[in-house]
Amino acid sequence: MAQSDTVVRILDTAEALFAEKGFAETSLRAITSRAKVNLAAVNYHFGSKKALIQAVFARYLDPFCEEFNQELAILEKKSEVSLEELLEVLARCTISVPATKGSLSVFMRLLGLAYTQAQGHMRRYLQEHYGQTFLRFTNLLKLSSADLPDAERFWRIHFMLGAVVFTMSSLDALRDIALSDYDEKTRIADLVARLLPVVTAAMQAPVPEQPELVKQ
Amino acid sequence: MAQSDTVVRILDTAEALFAEKGFAETSLRAITSRAKVNLAAVNYHFGSKKALIQAVFARYLDPFCEEFNQELAILEKKSEVSLEELLEVLARCTISVPATKGSLSVFMRLLGLAYTQAQGHMRRYLQEHYGQTFLRFTNLLKLSSADLPDAERFWRIHFMLGAVVFTMSSLDALRDIALSDYDEKTRIADLVARLLPVVTAAMQAPVPEQPELVKQ
DNA sequence: CTCCAAGTTAAACAACTGTTTCAAACATTA
DNA sequence: TAATGTTTGAAACAGTTGTTTAACTTGGAG
Numbered sequence: 178m179a180q181s182d183t184v185v186r187i188l189d190t191a192e193a194l195f196a197e198k199g200f201a202e203t204s205l206r207a208i209t210s211r212a213k214v215n216l217a218a219v220n221y222h223f224g225s226k227k228a229l230i231q232a233v234f235a236r237y238l239d240p241f242c243e244e245f246n247q248e249l250a251i252l253e254k255k256s257e258v259s260l261e262e263l264l265e266v267l268a269r270c271t272i273s274v275p276a277t278k279g280s281l282s283v284f285m286r287l288l289g290l291a292y293t294q295a296q297g298h299m300r301r302y303l304q305e306h307y308g309q310t311f312l313r314f315t316n317l318l319k320l321s322s323a324d325l326p327d328a329e330r331f332w333r334i335h336f337m338l339g340a341v342v343f344t345m346s347s348l349d350a351l352r353d354i355a356l357s358d359y360d361e362k363t364r365i366a367d368l369v370a371r372l373l374p375v376v377t378a379a380m381q382a383p384v385p386e387q388p389e390l391v392k393q
Numbered sequence: 394m395a396q397s398d399t400v401v402r403i404l405d406t407a408e409a410l411f412a413e414k415g416f417a418e419t420s421l422r423a424i425t426s427r428a429k430v431n432l433a434a435v436n437y438h439f440g441s442k443k444a445l446i447q448a449v450f451a452r453y454l455d456p457f458c459e460e461f462n463q464e465l466a467i468l469e470k471k472s473e474v475s476l477e478e479l480l481e482v483l484a485r486c487t488i489s490v491p492a493t494k495g496s497l498s499v500f501m502r503l504l505g506l507a508y509t510q511a512q513g514h515m516r517r518y519l520q521e522h523y524g525q526t527f528l529r530f531t532n533l534l535k536l537s538s539a540d541l542p543d544a545e546r547f548w549r550i551h552f553m554l555g556a557v558v559f560t561m562s563s564l565d566a567l568r569d570i571a572l573s574d575y576d577e578k579t580r581i582a583d584l585v586a587r588l589l590p591v592v593t594a595a596m597q598a599p600v601p602e603q604p605e606l607v608k609q
Numbered sequence: 610c611t612c613c614a615a616g617t618t619a620a621a622c623a624a625c626t627g628t629t630t631c632a633a634a635c636a637t638t639a
Numbered sequence: 640t641a642a643t644g645t646t647t648g649a650a651a652c653a654g655t656t657g658t659t660t661a662a663c664t665t666g667g668a669g
Binding site: 183214215216217218221222 | 646647648649
């Protein structure tokens with residue numbers, strides 16, 4: 178049974194090439210030739226290039242969401258949850274899941290691409306499949322930052338999402354600079370340790386005076 | 394003299410389409426047909442699609458850097474510069490420059506695409522042409538956050554760069570959500586007002602205990 | 610007016626894209 | 640062993656891509 182082998186090899190290669198060059202810039206021929214499988218294999222096993230992209234994401238996000246949902250269920254039973262506690266759980270799940278492959282940075286790069294690259298279908302896919310988990314998280318976040326206006330919290334979530342995704346997705350380049358300029362061999366765990374106090378402080382920053390809402 | 398007219402129309406259309414769909418997903422035919430210009434005009438006036446992309450950026454960044462450099466020169470003469478002061482200058486220049494066109498959000502989206510979309514040549518172009526201005530900025534930032542270890546500052550700069558670029562590049566989608574969920578008509582100026590305290594707090598967050606540097 | 614460079618146009622170029630086809634090879638069950 | 644359904648293989652499909660060519664139009668200087 179060579180099937181699973183072909184599927185896995187396509188997924189591995191596609192993941193690497195997508196992260197390296199982007200979705201539109203990576204052709205099926207580039208994937209299949211490097212993976213040493215036939216060109217038609219992608220359409221046979223996945224149906225289309227779109228579906229392949231989604232499958233690459235699902236391989237990361239499905240196990241992540243499963244673990245994260247379990248942790249969220251525990252937190253939801255508690256009477257109150259601190260911001261540090263919630264972020265620590267998020268960080269732990271993010272690190273632990275792809276530990277088998279050790280390529281968290283690759284996945285973060287993909288996530289960044291999915292959001293910024295104008296692949297509308299990816300945003301829709303992520304929303305449909307993982308929106309509910311995200312909602313559970315934001316509900317807990319609301320409890321742990323109750324004094325923050327809803328709109329303010331909304332924007333800050335995306336500021337911090339950007340900080341994480343952007344840094345992680347450029348990780349290799351930044352790590353090289355950090356090494357040559359500051360003699361620092363930054364591991365993912367170090368980066369998370371750096372991120373936690375920054376994100377916490379950002380979420381707790383003073384709220385600016387209400388901007389006067391003008392029409393248009 | 395229809396030349397300048399053609400060039401400007403190409404730039405305007407390309408800018409809009411790039412922001413809307415991304416670089417790779419926007420064909421020269423899509424640009425030229427919407428701009429009501431002949432297909433060959435792009436290669437005639439700009440040389441290649443790559444050069445057109447760079448020209449779209451230069452139209453924003455050249456005037457921005459000119460103004461920003463002037464402001465930086467003023468700050469460099471002062472004996473000390475506060476973090477708020479420096480960030481406020483950055484925000485002011487960012488807002489003021491494209492005021493004539495009112496499409497700062499378009500440019501921000503382009504900037505986000507340039508960094509996240511794996512167009513290697515764009516990163517190189519930005520570094521080569523505007524790296525020195527960025528260096529002047531980071532030097533002042535070092536003065537205004539002298540108690541921060543260099544490596545820590547380095548990472549935080551990129552955290553915050555990510556927050557800005559990522560948010561801006563998804564701006565339209567986020568703005569729609571903010572409008573429907575919080576009845577908020579977010580203007581760019583509002584967003585900058587929200588960003589300033591967050592970035593300030595993030596840069597001033599407590600430094601985590603030195604991560605033990607292990608080999609590998 | 611003449612002439613020349615600058616700009617525009619339509620057409621064709623070669624290369625590449627995702628997808629489909631159908632015969633061959635394979636593994637599995639009866 | 641024979642029959643079955645699944646997986647691979649090479650080739651072709653129809654469409655799009657960025658770029659180039661060469662003929663054509665135009666505006667202004669000599």
